Amino acid sequence: xxxxxxxxxxxxxxxxxxxxxxxxxxxxxxxxxxxxxxVAVFTAIPIVASLGLSFFSWDVISSxxxxxxxxxxxxxxxxxxxxxxxxxxxxxxxxxxxxxxVGLGLAVLVNQRRLIWVRTVFRTAFYLPLLASTAxxxxxxxxxxxxxFGVVNYYLGLLGIPNVPWLTNGFAAASTIVLIAVWQxxxxxxxxxxxxxxxxxxxxxxxxxIDGAGPLRTLxxxxxxxxxxxxxxxxxxALINAMQLFDQPYIMxxxxxxxxxxxxxxxxxxxxxxxxxxxxxSAIAIVLLAAIxxxxxxxxxxxxxxxxxx
Amino acid sequence: xxxxxxxxxxxxxxxxxxxxxxxxxxxxxxxxxxxGKDGGSSPxxxxxxYFGEQAAATQLQNRLQPQIAELDASIxxxxxxxxxxxxxxxxxxxxxxxxxxxxxxIISVATEGLQLMAxxxxxxxxxxxxxxxxxxxxxxxxxxxxxxxxxxxxQGHLWELPDSFNAGxxxxxxxxxxxxxxxxxxxxxxxxxxxxxxTKIAKFQGVNAFGWVVxxxxxxxxxxxxxxxxLLEEGKxxxxxWLWSKAYAGDAAAAGRKGGWKWGAPTANSEATVxxxxxxxxxxxxxxxxxxxxxxxxxxxxxxxxxxxxxxxxGGFWAGGLTNAGMKNGSFDVTMFPKWKSQRHLxxxxxxxxxxxxxxKDLAWEVLKLLVKPETFDLVFPGNVTTPGRKSLVTxxxxxxxxxxxxxxxxxxxxxxxxxxxxxxxxxxxALATALNQRTTEAISSGNAKAALDGLQSDLEKAAGxx
Numbered sequence: 001x002x003x004x005x006x007x008x009x010x011x012x013x014x015x016x017x018x019x020x021x022x023x024x025x026x027x028x029x030x031x032x033x034x035x036x037x038x039v040a041v042f043t044a045i046p047i048v049a050s051l052g053l054s055f056f057s058w059d060v061i062s063s064x065x066x067x068x069x070x071x072x073x074x075x076x077x078x079x080x081x082x083x084x085x086x087x088x089x090x091x092x093x094x095x096x097x098x099x100x101x102v103g104l105g106l107a108v109l110v111n112q113r114r115l116i117w118v119r120t121v122f123r124t125a126f127y128l129p130l131l132a133s134t135a136x137x138x139x140x141x142x143x144x145x146x147x148x149f150g151v152v153n154y155y156l157g158l159l160g161i162p163n164v165p166w167l168t169n170g171f172a173a174a175s176t177i178v179l180i181a182v183w184q185x186x187x188x189x190x191x192x193x194x195x196x197x198x199x200x201x202x203x204x205x206x207x208x209x210i211d212g213a214g215p216l217r218t219l220x221x222x223x224x225x226x227x228x229x230x231x232x233x234x235x236x237x238a239l240i241n242a243m244q245l246f247d248q249p250y251i252m253x254x255x256x257x258x259x260x261x262x263x264x265x266x267x268x269x270x271x272x273x274x275x276x277x278x279x280x281x282s283a284i285a286i287v288l289l290a291a292i293x294x295x296x297x298x299x300x301x302x303x304x305x306x307x308x309x310x
Numbered sequence: 311x312x313x314x315x316x317x318x319x320x321x322x323x324x325x326x327x328x329x330x331x332x333x334x335x336x337x338x339x340x341x342x343x344x345x346g347k348d349g350g351s352s353p354x355x356x357x358x359x360y361f362g363e364q365a366a367a368t369q370l371q372n373r374l375q376p377q378i379a380e381l382d383a384s385i386x387x388x389x390x391x392x393x394x395x396x397x398x399x400x401x402x403x404x405x406x407x408x409x410x411x412x413x414x415x416i417i418s419v420a421t422e423g424l425q426l427m428a429x430x431x432x433x434x435x436x437x438x439x440x441x442x443x444x445x446x447x448x449x450x451x452x453x454x455x456x457x458x459x460x461x462x463x464x465q466g467h468l469w470e471l472p473d474s475f476n477a478g479x480x481x482x483x484x485x486x487x488x489x490x491x492x493x494x495x496x497x498x499x500x501x502x503x504x505x506x507x508x509t510k511i512a513k514f515q516g517v518n519a520f521g522w523v524v525x526x527x528x529x530x531x532x533x534x535x536x537x538x539x540x541l542l543e544e545g546k547x548x549x550x551x552w553l554w555s556k557a558y559a560g561d562a563a564a565a566g567r568k569g570g571w572k573w574g575a576p577t578a579n580s581e582a583t584v585x586x587x588x589x590x591x592x593x594x595x596x597x598x599x600x601x602x603x604x605x606x607x608x609x610x611x612x613x614x615x616x617x618x619x620x621x622x623x624x625g626g627f628w629a630g631g632l633t634n635a636g637m638k639n640g641s642f643d644v645t646m647f648p649k650w651k652s653q654r655h656l657x658x659x660x661x662x663x664x665x666x667x668x669x670x671k672d673l674a675w676e677v678l679k680l681l682v683k684p685e686t687f688d689l690v691f692p693g694n695v696t697t698p699g700r701k702s703l704v705t706x707x708x709x710x711x712x713x714x715x716x717x718x719x720x721x722x723x724x725x726x727x728x729x730x731x732x733x734x735x736x737x738x739x740x741a742l743a744t745a746l747n748q749r750t751t752e753a754i755s756s757g758n759a760k761a762a763l764d765g766l767q768s769d770l771e772k773a774a775g776x777x
Contacts, residue, residue, distance in 0.1 A: 060409045061430040148518060148600035149613060168601040168755055254604040258752030258762070273402040275741040275773070278409075 047289070054283035059276040071283035080259055081284060084267040085291065091178055091263065092242035098182040099238050100231065103189025108219060110190075111197040123194060127187040134184065138251035141180050142167070145252075167253050170260030177248045177261055185241065189234045196230035197223060225308040232303045236296055243292050264288045355386045356670055356677065358416040359407070361400045367391035373689045374680075381676045390414070396525055397422035398743040408432070415668035416677060419470065421461055421658040422526065422735045422743070425573075428464035429737035433663035435467035437552060439675045444556055450682055451557035453700040455724045456564040458659045459553070461732040466549020466569030470661035473682045474696040476625025477657040477723040477730060478528035478535075480504075481632070481644050481714070486511050486620045497646045497719065497726075501536070501589075504621070504648040508598040511620035519598040521610050521619035522590070524750045526733050526743055527658045528623040529602070530590040535731070536650035537589075539582035541742070541770065542734045543574030563728065573736035576770035578749075579763040582651075587750070587759040594754060601754055604747050611635050614642070623647065625657070626697025626704075626720045629712045634693065639713040646719060646727075655723045655730040660696065697721070738773045745769035 054071050058064035075081055110122045129137070144151050145166035153163045166176045200223055208222050224231070246265040249255055255262035255270075262270075264284060272281020356378065360367045371389040378387040392407075394400040401423045407413065419427055427433050440447060451459070454472060462470040480495070487494055490510040495503060508519035522529055534540065549569030558564035577583060593599040603609055611628065613619045615635035624631075624644065632642055647655050662681050664674045680686060687698055694712050697720045698704055709717035723730055736742065745766055753762035 059430070060405045061432060149516075149618060165601065165755075168751075170755060254747055254751070256604065256748055256751030257755030259748055260755075262748070270744050273406065274398060274744050275738075275776075276405060277776075 050282040050285050053279055054286050056279040058278045060278060061276070064279070067279065071280045072287070074280065075283050075287060080262070081264075081267050081271070083259060084262045084264045085288075087174070087259070087261065088243060088245065088263045088265075091174055091181075091245060091261075092239060094175075094178045095181050095185070095242040095245070096235060096238045098178065099186050099189050099242075100235060102182060102186040103234065104193050104224075104231070106186070106190045107193030107197055108223075110194060119194070123191060126190045129184045130187040132184070134247040135251060137180070137184060138248045141176075141248075142252045145176055168257055170257055173249075173253050173257060173261050177245075177252065180248055180252075181242065181245065185238065189238060192230050192234050193227065196227035200226050228307040229309060232299070232307050236299055239295060239299065240292055243288065243295070354384060355388050356416070356673060357388045357390065357412075357414040358418065358677075359404060359414045360389050360391050360418055361394065361397070361420075362391050363393065364391040370690060374686070377680055377686075378677060381680070382673055385670075385673065387677075396743075398740055401426065401740060413665050413667045415665055415670055415674045416681075417663050417665060418660060419663060420660045421732045422739050424462060424469060424663075425464050425570075425735060425737045426739050427663060428467070428469045432666055433469050434666050434671065435469060436471065436664070436675075436678075437467050439678075440468060440553065440557075443679070447679070448557065450700075453684075453702050455699070455701065455721070456554070456558050456561060456567050457657070457724050457728075457730065457732075458699050459557075460546075460550070460567045460570060461657075461659045462661050463547070463550055463553075463568075463570030465547045468550075468553060470663045471678050471682045472659045472661035472699045473687065474661075474691065474699050475657050475659040475724075476527070476627050476697050477655045477720065478532040478623045478647055479625060479644050479655070479719050479723060480621055480647050481614070481624040481628050481642055482507075482621045483614065483617055483619070483641065484643050485617060485641055486514070486517065489514070490620075494643060495645045495648070497716075497722075498653070499645065499648050501648045501650045505593075505598070508593070508621065509596075512596075512598050517618055517620060518600045518613075519620045520593060521600065521613060521622045522602050523607050523610050524602050524604040524747050525607075526735065526739075526746060527656065528625065530587055530750065531733065532623050532647055532656055533589055533650065534583055534586040535654045535656045536647060536652060537582045537586045538651045538654065539577070539580055539586055540734055541578045541583065541746070541766075542576055542736060544731070544734075545572035545574050546570065547572045563725070571732060571734075573734050576767050576774060578766040578770055579760065584759050584763050587753055587763060591754060591757055591759055595757070602750075604751060607631075626717075627695050629709060629714060629717070630694035630696075633712040639711060640715070642714055644714040644716055644719050646723065652729065653727055655727055656733050657723070657730060658733050658735075659699065661699075736774070738776070741773035741776070742770060745773065 053064070055066060055068060056064040057067045057070070106122070106126055110119050143149075145153075147153065147163055147165050147168050150166065152166065156162075156164065165172050167173045204222060204226070205218065208218050213221065244265055245263045246269070249261040249263055250266055250269070253261045255266045265288070268281045268284040268288070271277045271284060360370070367389040371387055374389075375387050378385060390407075392400050392403045394403060397420055401419075404417065404423075413432075417427070417433070428435075450471075458472040458475050459468070462468060462472050482495065484494065487507070490507070490513070492507045492510050495507065504520075511517060511519040524530075531541070547569035550567060554564050554567050558567070590599065594601060608631075610619070610622055611631045612635055614622055615632055615637045622628075628642075628644070633639075646653060662678045664671050664678065668674050681690065682699075684700055684703055687700065687703055691698075694708065698708075701721055704717065704721045706717070734742075749762045749766035749769065752765065753759045756762065
């Protein structure tokens with residue numbers, strides 16, 4: 001054994017027994033422990049509790065009664081609740097498609113501006129709606145889009161356009177809510193896409209220009225493939241958010257007219273908190289969670305073919 | 311290494327984490343399961359739940375504390391406010407508090423929640439307390455209309471002492487009526503008179519003749535009552551003689567009163583009920599009424615106060631609401647709801663109950679008696695934000711500042727229209743309210759009252775079965 005080997009062995013062994021290293025390990029565990037505790041208290045335990053509760057019939061007041069899979073059986077034969085899944089899926093898909101399209105479109109436009117302050121101003125402007133309280137925005141939008149007294153119909157009236165039943169017709173109400181959700185959330189995807197577009201290598205863009213590619217071809221064949229991981233991330237986050245849509249329809253239409261905007265989360269709230277069927281409400285929550293997991297899984301499967309990793 | 315047993319240290323940590331998470335979950339489930347069994351306020355405080363803002367609740371708490379201190383100097387009176395757009399919201403939040411293990415000692419609940427609370431035995435019947443203190447309470451009962459007391463009974467027992475109510479009368483803008491050349495309506499006006507007035511008012515740009523909101527109290531349901539229809543079969547529980555024969559002996563208004571309203575099988579798609587909702591759809595089609603909002607009524611009062619609505623259904627609480635919204639005394643007035651097949655009105659009452667889990671029930675009873683004293687009413691409800699349940703408090707002096715001119719309509723609704731009845735709020739009120747809201751907006755949107763009410767009938771049958 002040479003002196004060098006012995007020295008290497010000493011240094012290799014030394015950190016394990018050094019007191020400061022133990023302290024560092026403990027500190028590390030403490031930090032991880034805090035995160036674990038946070039996730040456990042605010043995410044894992046509520047999910048486990050909901051899962052447990054979904055096998056009970058419980059009205060808060062009386063003792064819970066074990067009913068096995070009855071809540072799930074009921075869910076899959078409950079027309080209005082099943083309809084709420086359809087409503088949610090339809091609205092969520094519309095929101096995701098529009099949110100990605102608007103976010104990407106704005107990001108491409110802003111990215112073409114060479115002045116940095118122009119980008120900054122636009123980034124701030126498009127991101128601002130995201131910072132506003134959804135409840136406050138929904139109340140405000142409810143007034144704006146009121147059929148008879150709303151500002152929107154007032155100005156349309158000045159142009160000779162008859163009042164539009166923004167929130168009192170089923171399809172119109174769902175569309176209005178989708179547009180408002182997109183208006184508020186597009187800033188998030190916009191900021192992601194701006195950052196992604198800025199990170200596209202300039203040599204690749206220059207090479208495409210030399211090869212004679214126009215702006216549209218460069219966007220479709222160079223930029224979008226290169227930022228496709230960001231698009232995937234934005235799509236996953238947007239879909240997860242959209243599947244949990246609650247504030248806007250609950251505040252603006254209470255899920256109506258009829259059940260045209262009754263999303264799964266509204267149905268869950270109605271069953272659980274208003275009809276005092278907490279077990280059934282929990283079963284709806286668990287099925288929603290499973291649906292989101294499945295859809296997200298499908299997104300990742302599709303991403304294998306569509307997403308380009310450098 | 312996947313699938314193989316990790317080193318001992320790692321296993322121990324994971325096992326510990328798993329055990330910890332599992333233990334916490336079980337503890338959480340066990341806590342949930344245990345909810346509602348115990349709790350209540352701390353030994354030195356008496357907790358009351360109140361529908362409204364916390365700032366107002368704290369003010370009320372401070373105003374009542376000296377009187378509570380006279381009952382028990384060691385007790386701190388705590389009022390927790392619960393916000394909500396309507397009673398459906400309020401009850402959902404109350405039940406969440408119960409689930410969280412913090413039930414109150416006293417709760418202020420309106421008709422909407424009475425049968426839910428009583429059927430689940432969240433509160434205690436007040437029969438023994440009332441019987442014990444009947445002599446002291448004779449003055450109270452003599453001042454409270456028996457219809458209000460009966461609305462606080464369930465299965466023969468009295469669950470709350472009522473202190474307030476609101477009947478669905480018709481408020482109108484005196485300014486818009488004058489501009490349209492419409493004579494102020496008399497108390498015995500008819501639905502034809504109502505529509506004639508509405509047609510004249512609707513000619514003004516940006517004005518709707520009649521505004522309403524979707525809810526159980528004072529919505530299209532007022533038209534339903536005037537059409538001699540209801541969402542549920544009406545009946546009454548036996549019993550209640552223990553109270554009527556003693557507290558209301560010789561009072562003609564108490565004749566035929568029993569042990570509380572018994573809401574039977576759903577009748578939501580009966581011919582007369584469909585006719586009432588169809589009438590609302592026709593009002594919308596004729597441009598006499600806008601599509602209604604769901605719940606609350608704050609927006610409606612704001613629109614009324616800005617002279618954009620000519621008429622709306624309101625109770626005594628509208629006097630304070632419109633004044634707070636900036637309306638001057640004289641710019642609005644009230645009359646009876648118009649006569650259709652009958653002039654039957656609906657009403658909702660408010661009162662106080664003692665929670666079953668309270669460990670200070672006797673003290674809570676003393677506080678209940680304090681809360682229904684005449685001098686307490688304005689401490690609890692400053693500014694005419696509801697109608698006093700005590701007739702002696704419904705006076706010209708009370709409405710001198712706020713109006714309306716015909717304030718006597720509020721109590722006359724009970725005395726002149728003895729068929730006036732509480733809103734149909736069975737033990738499954740929450741499910742009923744949710745279904746009613748959805749089906750009403752469906753009817754207005756589709757224009758098909760029958761289809762929507764067939765749906766409501768089915769919803770209510772399910773809810774009644776589940777309840």
